[in-house]
Amino acid sequence: MPTRPEDPARDEKIIDIDVSAEMESSFLEYAYSVIYARALPDARDGLKPVQRRILYQMDQLGLRPDKGHVKSSRVVGDVMGKLHPHGDQAIYDALVRMAQDFSLRLPLVDGHGNYGSLDDGPAAPRYTEARLAPAALAMTESLKEDTVDFVPNYDNQYTQPSVLPAAIPNLLVNGASGIAVGMATNMPPHNLGEVVAAARHLIEHPDAELDDLMNFVPGPDLPGGGKIVGLDGIRDAYASGRGTFKTRATARIENVTPRKKGIVITELPYLVGPERVIERIKDAVDKKRVTGISAVTDLTDRHHGLRLVIEVKNAFNPEAVLEKLYRATPLEESFGINNVALVEGRPQTLGLKELLQVYIDHRLTVVRRRSQYRLDQRRERLHLIEGLLIAIADIDEIIQVIRSSETADEARSRLMMVFDLSEPQAEYILELRLRRLTKFSRIELQGQADELAREIAELEEILGSEQRLRQVVSDELARVSLEYGTPRRTVLLEWAGAVKTAADPSVPLKVPDVPSTVLMSTTGLLARIDTPDAGLTSDEGQLPLEDDAPPVSRSGPRASHDGLRSVVNSRSHGEVGVLLSSGSVQRINVLDIPSLALASSAPSLAGGIPISELVAIPSGTKPVGLIDLSPEAPIGVLATSSGRIKRFTTQDFPRNADTFDIVSLSDDDAVVATASTHADDDRLVLVTSDAQLLHFPASAVRPQGRGAGGMAGIKLADGSRVIALGVVSDAEVAAASVVTVAANSAAPTTDQHVKVTPLDRYPGKGRATMGVRAHRLLASQDGLVLAWVGLDPRASGSAGQALALPDTDERRDGSGSVAAGAIAAIG
Incomplete structure (x- = not known):
C-alpha cells in the first residue's frame, strides 16, 4: 500500500508541560475570575459586577423613577449584550434580588409584577417590568463627572464603571452574600440612618473606637423586622469580621377565638418564609417534638402583612409552646456573619470600622474628583464668558475684523491679536451665531460670571482643605439619610434570657390546675386571676392584693375603672356558669377566660373578654352573675324581679349539658342577681324599685332542686320589683354599705x-315581709334605678369610667345627694 508523503505543514508542535503546574495556574486564574468578577462585592459600592452593570445600564437607558417601567427582558438583554458575558438567568436573578424588599433593606430596583416571595420564585423576565428605585439614583449620581474610572467591557466595544460613586453606604445597608472559590461572604443588612451616623462620626473622629461606632450601629436591621437575640456575636463580627447571631420571629399571645389562645406571628427571621415555617411546624407536631398545637393558619395578605396564627390547645401554656417552636422550627434561625469584600481588587475580611473607612475613603475620592471636574468646567465656562463680554463691548469692531479676514484662521488670529483673546475665546466667538447675540446682555453675562466665580471659589476651597472636603462628604451623607432613611425594624435583645425559655420552671408547658378567681365586671367583661394560695373570700370581697393596693380598675382606650358585678372562686381547669336573666346557665371552661397577672397593684380588667364572645345570649335576656359549677361549690342564691328567692346547690346540675335551667320562672319574671352563701347566718339583702330594703338570715331559705321556683323573698307593692340582691356574712354586717340611686325611670x-x-x-325582718324604707324619693323621682349591698362600693359610668360616691349618710331614709355623673353600674 503506498504511503502518503509527509507534509511539513501538517506537523504539530507538542510542548511538554508539568500537569500539576498547569492545573495550579489554571485553577488560580479561574478562582481569581470568580472572586473578582462574580461572587464578591466591592467594599466601596457594595456591589458585585453583575449588580453594578445592571444599575449602570438601567441608568444609561434612562429608566429613572419618574419614567415608565420596561420589560425586564430588555434590561437583561442590554446588560448581557453590552457588559456581562454570562447567562441571562444570572443577570435576572441579580435584578430580582435588588427589587425584593424582603432581601434588601433599601431596594435599588423598582420591580413591577411578580418578583417572587420568601417561598416562591419570580415570574419569567418577559412577564415582569423594572426601573431604577429612587435610592439607585444616589448610587449612580455624578457618573458623568469623572468621579470613577471606566474600563473596557468584555469585547472592548463599550466602557463601564469600575465602581459606582455610591452616595449610599450600600454594602452595610443592604448586606451581601456569595460563594467564591475557597471563600464566601455573608453580610446582614443594616439601618441606613444608623450607618450614616456612624460614618459621619468616623469622618469627624478618625481615631474613633469600635465601641463608639456601635453606639450608632448597635446591630443589623433586617428587612422583615423580627428580633435579634444575643449581641455578643455581633460585636465579634464588628471587631473581626466574623461572628454569629440568632434571629427570632416577632410573636404575641392573643385570643384567636373566644375560647382559645394562640400565638400570632407578625415578623419572621431574615429570608424565612411562612410556608416553610408552617411545614416545619406540622412536621414537628407529627413527630411529637412540639405538643399543644391544634391548628396553624396563614392569614397573610397585602393589606395587613404577615400574620401566622398558631392555635394552642386549652391547658397548654402559650409562652412555653412558643419556646418549643423556637427550638424546633425556623421561627429562630442563626445568621453567620462573614464580612469578606474586595479592597483594591483583593478579598479582605473587614470589621465595622474598616468597612466604614473604605467607604469613606471612596466617597472622599469621588467628591474630590467631582469637585475637580466641576472646577475645570466652570473655569472653562468663565473663560468663554469673559471673552464674550469683550466681544459685546466691541461688537462693531469684532464684526469688522471678521468681515475683513480672508479665512477663519486669519479671523481667529486677528481676534486674538487685536482683542487679546485666547484661542478658545476666539473660536467661541467665531462659532457664535449673530442672532444669539441678541439674547445676551452685558448685565446678564456679568451675573453669570459672578456666579461662576463664586462657585469656583467654593470648589477651590473644597479641594484646598481636607477638613472642608470631609465636611462636604458628611453633609451629603446626612442628606441621603434624611431622604432614604427609615426607622429601625429589628428589635435587639441583649441576651437570650430576655425571653423565658421552655426549660424555665416558671413557664410550664401545661397550665397547672391552681385556684382561680373568675371576675365578671359591671361592663360585661370576664377575666380570671390564677392564685396558687389565695382567692376571694366572698362574692363581694376584695381581690387578694396587698393591703395598700388600689381597688380593681380597668384601664384602656374606653375606660379607666370598672367595678365587679360577680366573683367566684374556682380552679384553672374547672368550670363556671354564666346565669342569664331567663334562669338558664351557660357553662364555660375557666381556661377559656383570659388570665390577668396578679401583682402588687390591682390587675386591669382591660385584658378581659366580653361575655358575649364566650356565651350565646338570647335576645331579651342579659347575664346577671357567675356560678361555681364544681361539686364542692358553696350554696348559691338567686333573686327574681317578682320577689322570689332561691338557694341551690350544684349537686343536681347536669355534668354534660352546656346550657341548663336552674329555676322555674313565670312569663313576667326574671332573675336579677346571684351570689353564694357560706353559712346559715349570712344575711340575704333584697332592695326593691320603690326603695324598700329587707334582710333576713340565709337559714330562712332552704336549698331547692333546680326545677323549683324558689320561695317568697320580699312582699312587693303594686308596680314595684326587686332590683338588687346582696349576701353579707354576719361578721361583715357592720362594715357593709347600702348604695341606692334614685331617679325618674323615664330618664x-x-x-x-x-x-x-x-x-x-x-333593722332585719322576716322573710316575705315588706322590709323598711331605704331611700326617701323626691317629687321628680319615681323610684330607685340602681341599688347595691356589700363591701367597698365602686360606681362607674356607661363606659366603665370611675365616678365618685358621696360620703356615708347615716340616715337610712334620707334622699341622698346629686350624683357626680350618670351612674350606670355599682360593683
Whole structure:
C-alpha cells in the first residue's frame, strides 16, 4: 500500500508541560475570575459586577423613577449584550434580588409584577417590568463627572464603571452574600440612618473606637423586622469580621377565638418564609417534638402583612409552646456573619470600622474628583464668558475684523491679536451665531460670571482643605439619610434570657390546675386571676392584693375603672356558669377566660373578654352573675324581679349539658342577681324599685332542686320589683354599705340622687315581709334605678369610667345627694 508523503505543514508542535503546574495556574486564574468578577462585592459600592452593570445600564437607558417601567427582558438583554458575558438567568436573578424588599433593606430596583416571595420564585423576565428605585439614583449620581474610572467591557466595544460613586453606604445597608472559590461572604443588612451616623462620626473622629461606632450601629436591621437575640456575636463580627447571631420571629399571645389562645406571628427571621415555617411546624407536631398545637393558619395578605396564627390547645401554656417552636422550627434561625469584600481588587475580611473607612475613603475620592471636574468646567465656562463680554463691548469692531479676514484662521488670529483673546475665546466667538447675540446682555453675562466665580471659589476651597472636603462628604451623607432613611425594624435583645425559655420552671408547658378567681365586671367583661394560695373570700370581697393596693380598675382606650358585678372562686381547669336573666346557665371552661397577672397593684380588667364572645345570649335576656359549677361549690342564691328567692346547690346540675335551667320562672319574671352563701347566718339583702330594703338570715331559705321556683323573698307593692340582691356574712354586717340611686325611670341617667348608708342602720325582718324604707324619693323621682349591698362600693359610668360616691349618710331614709355623673353600674 503506498504511503502518503509527509507534509511539513501538517506537523504539530507538542510542548511538554508539568500537569500539576498547569492545573495550579489554571485553577488560580479561574478562582481569581470568580472572586473578582462574580461572587464578591466591592467594599466601596457594595456591589458585585453583575449588580453594578445592571444599575449602570438601567441608568444609561434612562429608566429613572419618574419614567415608565420596561420589560425586564430588555434590561437583561442590554446588560448581557453590552457588559456581562454570562447567562441571562444570572443577570435576572441579580435584578430580582435588588427589587425584593424582603432581601434588601433599601431596594435599588423598582420591580413591577411578580418578583417572587420568601417561598416562591419570580415570574419569567418577559412577564415582569423594572426601573431604577429612587435610592439607585444616589448610587449612580455624578457618573458623568469623572468621579470613577471606566474600563473596557468584555469585547472592548463599550466602557463601564469600575465602581459606582455610591452616595449610599450600600454594602452595610443592604448586606451581601456569595460563594467564591475557597471563600464566601455573608453580610446582614443594616439601618441606613444608623450607618450614616456612624460614618459621619468616623469622618469627624478618625481615631474613633469600635465601641463608639456601635453606639450608632448597635446591630443589623433586617428587612422583615423580627428580633435579634444575643449581641455578643455581633460585636465579634464588628471587631473581626466574623461572628454569629440568632434571629427570632416577632410573636404575641392573643385570643384567636373566644375560647382559645394562640400565638400570632407578625415578623419572621431574615429570608424565612411562612410556608416553610408552617411545614416545619406540622412536621414537628407529627413527630411529637412540639405538643399543644391544634391548628396553624396563614392569614397573610397585602393589606395587613404577615400574620401566622398558631392555635394552642386549652391547658397548654402559650409562652412555653412558643419556646418549643423556637427550638424546633425556623421561627429562630442563626445568621453567620462573614464580612469578606474586595479592597483594591483583593478579598479582605473587614470589621465595622474598616468597612466604614473604605467607604469613606471612596466617597472622599469621588467628591474630590467631582469637585475637580466641576472646577475645570466652570473655569472653562468663565473663560468663554469673559471673552464674550469683550466681544459685546466691541461688537462693531469684532464684526469688522471678521468681515475683513480672508479665512477663519486669519479671523481667529486677528481676534486674538487685536482683542487679546485666547484661542478658545476666539473660536467661541467665531462659532457664535449673530442672532444669539441678541439674547445676551452685558448685565446678564456679568451675573453669570459672578456666579461662576463664586462657585469656583467654593470648589477651590473644597479641594484646598481636607477638613472642608470631609465636611462636604458628611453633609451629603446626612442628606441621603434624611431622604432614604427609615426607622429601625429589628428589635435587639441583649441576651437570650430576655425571653423565658421552655426549660424555665416558671413557664410550664401545661397550665397547672391552681385556684382561680373568675371576675365578671359591671361592663360585661370576664377575666380570671390564677392564685396558687389565695382567692376571694366572698362574692363581694376584695381581690387578694396587698393591703395598700388600689381597688380593681380597668384601664384602656374606653375606660379607666370598672367595678365587679360577680366573683367566684374556682380552679384553672374547672368550670363556671354564666346565669342569664331567663334562669338558664351557660357553662364555660375557666381556661377559656383570659388570665390577668396578679401583682402588687390591682390587675386591669382591660385584658378581659366580653361575655358575649364566650356565651350565646338570647335576645331579651342579659347575664346577671357567675356560678361555681364544681361539686364542692358553696350554696348559691338567686333573686327574681317578682320577689322570689332561691338557694341551690350544684349537686343536681347536669355534668354534660352546656346550657341548663336552674329555676322555674313565670312569663313576667326574671332573675336579677346571684351570689353564694357560706353559712346559715349570712344575711340575704333584697332592695326593691320603690326603695324598700329587707334582710333576713340565709337559714330562712332552704336549698331547692333546680326545677323549683324558689320561695317568697320580699312582699312587693303594686308596680314595684326587686332590683338588687346582696349576701353579707354576719361578721361583715357592720362594715357593709347600702348604695341606692334614685331617679325618674323615664330618664334613669339624669337627675340622679345617690346615697351610701351602713347596712346595720336597717333593722332585719322576716322573710316575705315588706322590709323598711331605704331611700326617701323626691317629687321628680319615681323610684330607685340602681341599688347595691356589700363591701367597698365602686360606681362607674356607661363606659366603665370611675365616678365618685358621696360620703356615708347615716340616715337610712334620707334622699341622698346629686350624683357626680350618670351612674350606670355599682360593683
